[in-house]
Amino acid sequence: MKNREADDRDEFESILPEYGRRKLLTCAESIRELAESFQETRENREILPEENRNDFLCQRRLFENKNLMAEHLQEMAQIMTDVAQETKSCRPLSVRRVKQIAHAMKEVGVQMKNLYLIENEEGKSEVTICLRNEKRNTLSAEEMGDLLSVLLNIRLVCTGDNPFFVTEEWKTFYYVEEAGYHVLTGVATAVKETEKVSGDNYSFFEMKPGNQTAILSDGMGSGEKACQDSTLVVELMQKFLEAGFPAETAISMINSALVCREESANMSTLDLCSIDLYGGECRFIKVGSACSYIKRGQLVERISSGNLPMGIFQKPDVDMVCRELEDGDYVILFSDGVTDALSQGMGEEILPEVIGSCQLSNPGEIAGSLLNFCIHQCKGRIRDDMTILVIGIWKKEEE
Template structure:
């Protein structure tokens, strides 16, 4: 820190102490019906907010000596002495002291002093009432001063902090994280366009292939033939026509015997060798074309992945905004309320996402040691912000003097629970179905169900890859559509064209109840609302078939008590009825329970009745319910 900054801080501190000394002097001058309630009230607030200093005591003593009679000076000096000791003792015993508690200590001390003196002197009842009234006034003023001093100093600190941060930002050229993310997103997007442009080569026509093959074969077999001059000079037009006919037969995948029997070139002594060479050359050309086609496909898949990454980066760039500059009062309230509960809070920041939902991060520790429940911090945030708050899932439950970073979010309006029932195919060692249930810090609840093609370990690996990729992409912060695109392209790139998996992905916003289901080759799902059941169908190819496929998307608004039932193909295929979806909807309608796990188990029992108690295929049922908090 520069010398000028040290000098500025020192001057500012001295000015602050002088201001409190002036207020102490003014408090000693204010007399109300022979009493001076402002003195103990102001001193109480200064004790709590750590504003006691040598100049403050000078201001109080000078004011008291100038304006008060000797008896009042003795009385209020004794009150100040008792207050200082009492507040310190209370903090030592309870590790905290709020403004209301300190105000009560000040009021009770003042009443005790007044009533004890009045009782000894046996004075009038009116004076006794006035003495008690002074204690009530001291209590109210102490709370008021404490709130004013605490909030005022916190707001001043926030303004000073923001000013210092702004000055620091001006000196950090090229270190803007938001700008770097935007630039990186543009670079990735341009790279995606470059990869996509590589697929722009025009595919040669079959006639061009045949001409190339004709040139290659004649150059290889006719060059050292004694009849070359005759074929190429005297019968040149007929010669090339016959070669093309022979090559067209090769292109149609006719057998060597069929081509030889047609004898396209009866005069050529090397016709048999020419047919063999043509078949081999055409096979090699087809193989090259297949590899080229696969390369172009992979380039397109990589281009799609880069494009998806660019979209995700753009989304992050426009995502969470820091609100510290506009929410200085809120930051001051948070600091004040947490300090009231014996907590020391630093580095407080308020953020807002695209949907205008708040997030607060802070470094929190116990102010005077000992263990303080983290719920005290949550209550302080709720009181300061006026909104319900939920803490990050891995937040410790007890706060100590060791500072810990805590992230708090605006609480959701709903909560969701899921239950699962599953049966693997008879004779199989493992189920080919996989599922995942996970909540996000942004207040979204996800259910992912995948059915691998076939059964056994190979199907399990395929569906497990789909579920794992989706969960990792979502937890990394990718938007849902982007995560699905990247997962699908990863399945395409793995190279096994005979293994595919379905995807049934549910995204539930626990703030609004808005649900989005994305289906890629998945079976129908069922939404139960009271006594009504809706079938949610979709028709797309499984994941891994087409890299550009993002699935069929279904939107619904859920309310309290709704259930979503997601099933794999095995549940519907073996009901052995004309309309299996209608039959399953009837089963769902008949189940009466508020427990998602019980719901899934009862539905599986109903299904197994139709299969005779056997599992001819892997069967998985995932039931998710939503309730208001």
């Protein structure tokens, strides 16, 4: 009887993921149909020229919002479809190998179960394991990751959502293959001389394991209002990306939030830099932002865009550029206040030369040095908020 119950449980566990996928696909299809209903309403409604001008403008704005809603629903449906179709391959471990790992865990006072070695769509290894501390000694998740790295012959690191310690209760721990690069970041800021708070906001975070992302937003104007707008852009962008939304979809939805707010002039720039720490690929996404730079020794490359900030049009214009980074490279992001400061001195064209001649290696010191140069150019008169982000990338040494 017990064997029959175990077989039924195994069958249920194998069916459940497929059931979840089908449910996601069904929800996605329902959302698509809802999106089509918005589009049909817009296409079937005609506005006659003799209608009152205010009514005409109001109706046109309503139809534009409906069309925008339809686009967002279509994007959400596509995200659900992509999640449902996500595939991961489970690498089978022999019974002998599992027993060896369990024995090694037992020696340090830890009991294990449900060990899975997974290969994700990018070909990187992921490990999930359920652990319980039997001896009540202090063992961290990081220490268990080091032990698993030796036992599986894969360099593993903890994900951010792991419990810190292995306790007496069963808990699931997640580990991912260690990336080949690591980064250091630095920031330097200056607030407009007539304001108490900066209209610039920024964030450094991991969008997913093996990724380092930086976001910089400059709100229109200065002070509290500009700070609120740029905070909205940075916080929502980070949340959307961490939730798995494509960057283009996140930008479109945040732009809609800015456009639909009751206050006027809710404009903000967006400067996003996303670095893949496995291969070194760097992706820039720019919406109305100032030029960014890549420093490789004394060579400097400018990454520019010619579009307008978010919050102006229903559909934002997005510029995207990809570059391959190498060991020892630096990525530098500036807010618009830096350009304004340089225009009062030798001009922005001198910036690549200044960056290339910088001999500092610490990203924080580089950011501070560049900010001091900008303040010197404007003779200490800070007429706009200035923010400088610096990311340095290096290859990890083989152990």
